[in-house]
Amino acid sequence: MVVLPHPVRARRVWWREFISWRRVFKTSVILNFGEPFLYLVAFGFALGAYVNLGRGQTYAAFVAPALIAVTAMNAVTFDSLFGSWNNMHDKRVFEAIVTAPITPQDLVLGEFFWQASRALLYGMTFALVMFAVGLIRSPWALALPLVLVLMGPLFAAPALTWAAVMDNFEHLFYYIGLLITPMFFFSGVFFPLDRLPVAIRDGIWLVSPLYHAATICRALVTGNPSPALLWDAAYMVVVAVILAQAPLLVLPRRLQR
Amino acid sequence: MRYPNPAVDAVVEARELVKNYGSVQAVDGISFHIAPRQCFGFLGPNGAGKTTTMRMLYGRVMRTGGALRVLELDPSTQSRAIRERIGVVPQTNNLDGDLSVVENLMVFAGFFGIGRREARERAERLLEFVQLQSRPQSRMWELSGGMQRRLLIARALLNDPELLILDEPTTGLDPQARLVVWQRLAELKQRGVTIILTTHYMEEASRLCDWLVIMDHGRIVEAGAPRPLIEKHAGTQVLELEWPVDAPAPDLPDRAVRRVEQVGDRLLLFTADPAGILSALASRVPTETALIRPATLEDVFIHLTGRDLQEE
Numbered sequence: 001m002v003v004l005p006h007p008v009r010a011r012r013v014w015w016r017e018f019i020s021w022r023r024v025f026k027t028s029v030i031l032n033f034g035e036p037f038l039y040l041v042a043f044g045f046a047l048g049a050y051v052n053l054g055r056g057q058t059y060a061a062f063v064a065p066a067l068i069a070v071t072a073m074n075a076v077t078f079d080s081l082f083g084s085w086n087n088m089h090d091k092r093v094f095e096a097i098v099t100a101p102i103t104p105q106d107l108v109l110g111e112f113f114w115q116a117s118r119a120l121l122y123g124m125t126f127a128l129v130m131f132a133v134g135l136i137r138s139p140w141a142l143a144l145p146l147v148l149v150l151m152g153p154l155f156a157a158p159a160l161t162w163a164a165v166m167d168n169f170e171h172l173f174y175y176i177g178l179l180i181t182p183m184f185f186f187s188g189v190f191f192p193l194d195r196l197p198v199a200i201r202d203g204i205w206l207v208s209p210l211y212h213a214a215t216i217c218r219a220l221v222t223g224n225p226s227p228a229l230l231w232d233a234a235y236m237v238v239v240a241v242i243l244a245q246a247p248l249l250v251l252p253r254r255l256q257r
Numbered sequence: 258m259r260y261p262n263p264a265v266d267a268v269v270e271a272r273e274l275v276k277n278y279g280s281v282q283a284v285d286g287i288s289f290h291i292a293p294r295q296c297f298g299f300l301g302p303n304g305a306g307k308t309t310t311m312r313m314l315y316g317r318v319m320r321t322g323g324a325l326r327v328l329e330l331d332p333s334t335q336s337r338a339i340r341e342r343i344g345v346v347p348q349t350n351n352l353d354g355d356l357s358v359v360e361n362l363m364v365f366a367g368f369f370g371i372g373r374r375e376a377r378e379r380a381e382r383l384l385e386f387v388q389l390q391s392r393p394q395s396r397m398w399e400l401s402g403g404m405q406r407r408l409l410i411a412r413a414l415l416n417d418p419e420l421l422i423l424d425e426p427t428t429g430l431d432p433q434a435r436l437v438v439w440q441r442l443a444e445l446k447q448r449g450v451t452i453i454l455t456t457h458y459m460e461e462a463s464r465l466c467d468w469l470v471i472m473d474h475g476r477i478v479e480a481g482a483p484r485p486l487i488e489k490h491a492g493t494q495v496l497e498l499e500w501p502v503d504a505p506a507p508d509l510p511d512r513a514v515r516r517v518e519q520v521g522d523r524l525l526l527f528t529a530d531p532a533g534i535l536s537a538l539a540s541r542v543p544t545e546t547a548l549i550r551p552a553t554l555e556d557v558f559i560h561l562t563g564r565d566l567q568e569e
Contacts, residue, residue, distance in 0.1 A: 012367045019364055020355035092351035099315065099347065100368035101340040257278075257318055 013110025
């Protein structure tokens with residue numbers, strides 16, 4: 001039997017996550033936001049002083065927009081992976097939620113809502129700092145929230161599924177090591193992909209959601225969006241919808257036996 | 258429509274209920290019937306299938322076989338509707354450690370769609386009911402085991418449930434904390450809430466339950482009201498003697514000993530006249546360690562299963 005999640009009940013799950021986040025947000029901001037800021041300083045400005053991309057653009061201006069996407073990806077991934085795993089194990093938060101009249105499907109949708117909020121919040125905070133240091137000038141940047149919100153479920157779905165399937169906490173690190181870190185390095189965040197062989201570029205296009213998110217962020221920040229971006233957006237929507245099915249399938253089995 | 262229609266005579270109706278985990282039969286074909294306003298107890302050692310049975314009632318665990326209706330709904334397809342109308346106190350604490358006492362209640366009330374203002378009122382009222390009104394801002398690690406259990410009970414009452422399910426509500430609590438929980442449950446019962454509880458404390462079962470079933474190895478081995486059950490299986494009085502395990506039982510005067518049982522290094526004589534028996538045996542048994550006491554559910558359980566209630 002297909003059980004559809006209900007947005008009103010999902011919002012109640014969002015509310016739980018918000019209340020619990022409110023308590024820790026000062027420290028979590030340092031964790032989620034400090035790291036990309038460090039990348040910006042280390043790569044953008046320090047390493048960037050030695051780099052000429054030959055595009056009439058500083059290296060910092062090239063890296064920074066993609067780091068908005070990286071910030072959102074990490075904020076969503078770490079919470080959906082480690083946070084959800086804890087909520088499914090020792091903390092028993094999910095168990096309590098499905099004892100109330102909330103279905104596991106409502107719970108999953110609520111997590112998507114919440115992770116969309118996180119992506120938006122952390123991504124835009126980073127964008128504001130960029131704006132403050134003069135790295136954002138185009139009004140197209142006002143469209144960034146749309147990309148960030150989409151990144152929430154897109155990156156939450158696989159992380160939540162991985163957390164639900166793995167009984168051993170140590171196995172969560174494989175998700176970071178095998179998926180997130182390679183994606184981080186090879187999605188056109190730190191170097192343009194145009195000198196890579198076509199086959200590799202196509203491969204990255206196919207398997208890396210971060211590539212598409214970073215591409216859109218960069219185009220919006222630099223203020224030259226092209227119609228080709230619609231393909232990136234379409235990729236994100238389609239892949240998010242497909243990946244979202246995984247936790248909707250796995251979590252009910254985990255929470256009801 | 259907060260309370261079941263009086264024309265309907267069962268809050269829970271289970272027939273030949275089965276739950277298998279792979280080849281393990283956790284619940285092996287049990288049938289029972291729980292009337293409105295009843296306090297219904299499941300007694301049994303750990304692993305008897307009590308918790309699995311509780312979980313099947315609210316759809317946390319899906320049954321393998323048999324028929325089950327809770328509030329006239331089927332838990333395998335309508336568990337959400339059931340959970341709207343019941344309260345659950347789980348065996349293992351699952352309070353939200355990220356939230357304060359009052360936030361725990363507010364957020365949980367939100368899951369039922371109770372508005373903020375109403376939720377705050379209910380939270381205040383329930384904190385008073387469980388005597389936590391002085392700790393609304395405390396975090397979970399600041400609460401004792403007894404306080405956490407009381408908060409779990411408050412949380413289970415937020416939706417004004419028709420049916421309250423408690424899985425070992427007092428396990429691990431000190432006697433004083435246990436007494437507070439019993440008082441609160443007795444009050445709820447008086448208000449007309451149907452209560453289902455599991456326990457392996459005989460005193461809890463005899464004090465609170467109108468009806469109880471004794472489970473062992475996934476089956477119901479006996480059912481009845483506490484007093485009649487004790488009278489049926491253990492009579493009214495017990496004479497306990499210190500008695501070496503291998504020693505033959507003493508020759509007893511024929512009269513009035515319905516049964517003799519050896520439990521560990523104690524010999525139990527079930528009799529209506531323990532004092533008379535003791536004086537008749539005085540020369541042949543160690544009288545100074547002898548004990549005369551009323552028969553309890555523990556005696557019933559040992560008689561029926563040959564085991565102590567808290568044994569694994």
